[in-house]
Amino acid sequence: MAIDFNLSGGQKRLQRIAREFANDILAPRICRADEEPDPQKAFQEVKGAYIEAYKLGFATGFIPQQYGGGGISNLDLQVVSEEICAIDPGFATILLVNGLALMPLVWFGSEAQKQKWLITATSDPRGEYLAGWTVSEGAGSPGGTANFDSPAVWPAGISLTATHDAANGEYVLNGRKYWPCNSGGWDLAGANVNVCIVRTRKEAGGDEGLSAIIVPRGTPGVQYEEPISKLGHRICQNNSIIFSDCRIPEENAFAIGQGDLAISRAFTWSGPVAAIASVGVARSAYEYVLEWSKTYTGGGPTPIINHQAVGYALADIAMKIEACRAFAWKAAHYLDSHESQGHAICAMAKVFCGETLFDAVFKAMKVMGVNALDRRHPLERYLREAAVFPLYDAGNMGMQMRKIWTVLRDDAFDPRAFMDLTATPFDKRLI
Numbered sequence: 001m002a003i004d005f006n007l008s009g010g011q012k013r014l015q016r017i018a019r020e021f022a023n024d025i026l027a028p029r030i031c032r033a034d035e036e037p038d039p040q041k042a043f044q045e046v047k048g049a050y051i052e053a054y055k056l057g058f059a060t061g062f063i064p065q066q067y068g069g070g071g072i073s074n075l076d077l078q079v080v081s082e083e084i085c086a087i088d089p090g091f092a093t094i095l096l097v098n099g100l101a102l103m104p105l106v107w108f109g110s111e112a113q114k115q116k117w118l119i120t121a122t123s124d125p126r127g128e129y130l131a132g133w134t135v136s137e138g139a140g141s142p143g144g145t146a147n148f149d150s151p152a153v154w155p156a157g158i159s160l161t162a163t164h165d166a167a168n169g170e171y172v173l174n175g176r177k178y179w180p181c182n183s184g185g186w187d188l189a190g191a192n193v194n195v196c197i198v199r200t201r202k203e204a205g206g207d208e209g210l211s212a213i214i215v216p217r218g219t220p221g222v223q224y225e226e227p228i229s230k231l232g233h234r235i236c237q238n239n240s241i242i243f244s245d246c247r248i249p250e251e252n253a254f255a256i257g258q259g260d261l262a263i264s265r266a267f268t269w270s271g272p273v274a275a276i277a278s279v280g281v282a283r284s285a286y287e288y289v290l291e292w293s294k295t296y297t298g299g300g301p302t303p304i305i306n307h308q309a310v311g312y313a314l315a316d317i318a319m320k321i322e323a324c325r326a327f328a329w330k331a332a333h334y335l336d337s338h339e340s341q342g343h344a345i346c347a348m349a350k351v352f353c354g355e356t357l358f359d360a361v362f363k364a365m366k367v368m369g370v371n372a373l374d375r376r377h378p379l380e381r382y383l384r385e386a387a388v389f390p391l392y393d394a395g396n397m398g399m400q401m402r403k404i405w406t407v408l409r410d411d412a413f414d415p416r417a418f419m420d421l422t423a424t425p426f427d428k429r430l431i
């Protein structure tokens with residue numbers, strides 16, 4: 001059978017383990033962590049759950065087996081991610097960011113770098129290992145992240161500089177980053193590694209002058225400020241980082257002059273995960289409101305689901321969740337079929353599911369009525385979580401839609417590529 005939505009035995013097992021982890025270990029910690037006003041304390045609240053997730057393989061499962069990872073497919077990752085995101089997408093983001101940081105090393109790193117850094121990531125006996133994907137920069141003029149590939153010279157685009165000190169065999173980092181997850185680590189002294197996108201050539205544009213550099217924990221010249229306090233995904237840590245004459249050995253650099261491709265490929269890989277994250281949250285909102293509708297009468301003679309308007313709204317939400325799950329799986333399957341390349345379709349899934357299911361969560365609130373605003377119910381949190389989806393993971397308007405557009409306008413683009421599962425080549429021309 002060519003198309004089969006049955007999960008394999010292994011995937012069912014992964015789903016069961018992820019569901020048990022999410023319900024039994026993660027869920028009891030979430031409300032307190034979400035309500036914690038100090039974002040660093042909120043992050044620390046889930047450290048115990050993270051260690052359990054690490055032991056189960058969820059923190060590094062996507063790394064190839066030859067480097068100690070689980071070698072799970074992108075479709076497997078969908079199954080696990082939906083279960084965790086149904087309970088808390090902020091926690092899932094901590095896990096996802098390990099992949100955003102380390103998968104570029106898998107694709108662009110040397111064998112020696114992979115042996116050193118990936119095996120360390122997968123073999124932490126304490127299960128506390130964190131990697132930061134350190135790309136985004138703060139607001140300003142110039143500033144921001146969406147135009148990382150701008151052909152204009154520094155300081156346009158990515159402005160964290162890495163000056164090559166050839167005499168000492170080092171790069172010297174100066175500048176700031178804002179938004180990266182995990183980067184500060186459990187104690188704000190740094191994640192185990194931060195994979196930083198830096199400007200190695202100030203005189204070149206973002207299309208030629210960007211590279212990746214691994215900054216290990218404990219490196220002098222890096223300061224982690226208090227994490228950002230956010231509307232949603234409050235449990236993952238988003239950092240403000242200052243680099244001052246931070247010296248890194250040159251053997252820690254990779255994707256030299258290819259940093260733009262590393263950014264694009266990483267945010268392509270994460271697209272289907274962000275898509276299924278929105279499915280997880282919408283699923284929880286839908287299940288809660290469906291149950292509510294079957295029991296709550298609103299003072300009338302019958303549960304509100306017996307009003308046609310309520311039933312149609314619930315049907316609309318259910319349809320959108322099913323369609324989005326199928327789209328997210330399709331994009332993940334495309335990645336699995338093309339060595340983790342799927343630049344337009346993964347962005348499409350991320351944009352479509354995030355936008356569609358934000359609306360669906362709000363519709364669920366409308367079905368429930370005013371009680372959806374009462375914080376004793378989880379709906380207001382689901383809306384806050386859903387509001388993140390169109391904005392994070394290379395925001396939809398600035399980066400993801402632009403990626404879809406550049407692929408589609410290429411003369412060589414085959415509009416049936418996604419239907420026929422043929423490759424859609426992506427190179428610097430298209431960024």
Ligand SMILES: Cc1cc2nc3c(=O)[nH]c(=O)nc-3n(C[C@H](O)[C@H](O)[C@H](O)COP(=O)(O)OP(=O)(O)OC[C@H]3O[C@@H](n4cnc5c(N)ncnc54)[C@H](O)[C@@H]3O)c2cc1C
Binds near residue numbers: 093132392395402
């Ligand atoms: C929970 C969470 C986790 C995150 N984790 C990480 C992480 O681990 N690492 C990391 O580096 N970042 C992380 N981020 C930041 C995130 O990836 C952002 O999506 C990214 O910084 C880009 O944001 P932006 O598109 O709003 O960019 P900005 O540069 O701030 O652009 C702002 C807006 O300007 C407009 N715009 C700008 N340029 C264009 C253009 N060329 N075309 C069209 N419109 C344009 C768009 O409307 C865009 O949305 C995280 C954010 C959140 C909330």
